[in-house]
Amino acid sequence: MGWNCLGIYDFEFYCVAVSAPSNAPTPINWKKVGSCLVDSTLNHYGLSALTAGSGALAIPISKSLVPPFRMIGEPTTNLLSVLGHYVEINVPRITIDGLASTNLLRIAGRANPYVAGALLAVDVGMISYDTYQCYQKP
Amino acid sequence: MQREPEELVVSVLSRRSGLPKEKVTLRTRLVEDLKLDGDDAVDALLEISKECSMDVSGFDSSRYFRSEPTLLSLLRFLPSQKNRAMPKQTITVGELVDAARRGHLQSR
Numbered sequence: 001m002g003w004n005c006l007g008i009y010d011f012e013f014y015c016v017a018v019s020a021p022s023n024a025p026t027p028i029n030w031k032k033v034g035s036c037l038v039d040s041t042l043n044h045y046g047l048s049a050l051t052a053g054s055g056a057l058a059i060p061i062s063k064s065l066v067p068p069f070r071m072i073g074e075p076t077t078n079l080l081s082v083l084g085h086y087v088e089i090n091v092p093r094i095t096i097d098g099l100a101s102t103n104l105l106r107i108a109g110r111a112n113p114y115v116a117g118a119l120l121a122v123d124v125g126m127i128s129y130d131t132y133q134c135y136q137k138p
Numbered sequence: 139m140q141r142e143p144e145e146l147v148v149s150v151l152s153r154r155s156g157l158p159k160e161k162v163t164l165r166t167r168l169v170e171d172l173k174l175d176g177d178d179a180v181d182a183l184l185e186i187s188k189e190c191s192m193d194v195s196g197f198d199s200s201r202y203f204r205s206e207p208t209l210l211s212l213l214r215f216l217p218s219q220k221n222r223a224m225p226k227q228t229i230t231v232g233e234l235v236d237a238a239r240r241g242h243l244q245s246r
Contacts, residue, residue, distance in 0.1 A: 055209060058207070058208050058209045059208065059209060060208035060209065060210055061208075068184060069177070069180055075200065075205065076205055076206070076208055076210075077176075077177055077205065077206040077208075078206050078207065078208045081176070081177045081206040082177075084177065085177065085181060092156065093155065093156030093157070093173075095173055097173075098207070100173035100175065101173075101178050102154065102155065102156040102178075103178060106176070106177060106178055106206075109206060109207070110176075110206065110207050112207075113207045113208055113209050113211050113212060114207070114211075114212070116209065117209075117212045
């Protein structure tokens, strides 16, 4: 086994063993990664279900499928907003741009896609971190 | 007794926007001043059209009001998608009152 050293004259600061097993990269154990990923996802089931639910409520719905809006509506809407047409729960006027409405379901429908995006980011982050921690365990 | 179109339009818009009737004039804009946008504005137009028997089939709301946010709205954070989120044309209370009197609402 040979050595590659970094230094000046007899002062060698750093040496690595050439072709030594300790220098070889450890191959990724994909089977373990898979089982860790499944375990971590199951551990975060609640958050994942919340993310999926929130995302489902934010799926674009074509207004051609919603009878009251068929004539003059925008091309798409979301489920909470459609419900807001039938069930009007009035709240004090909110003037924040993008959320402005007096209908509670409309306000929820406008905030929901961004909540779903944030939940997805947190969920992916937590599952990734837990998968990494699980993989590092011997 | 049937109400005057102006009184009816102001009453509907005032109730749906949560603003007092005194603040809703003929020059008030629906999106910018009343913050009536998206499906809220469409609902208000549908109510006015029902009360005044106003034909709205020639009105393209997508030119005046923004869409309700969906998962696709997250793409609006990208610079190339930003302009799509902006409202396009302005509609005032006066234009709606005129349309209610004529019996039909048409896009400009």
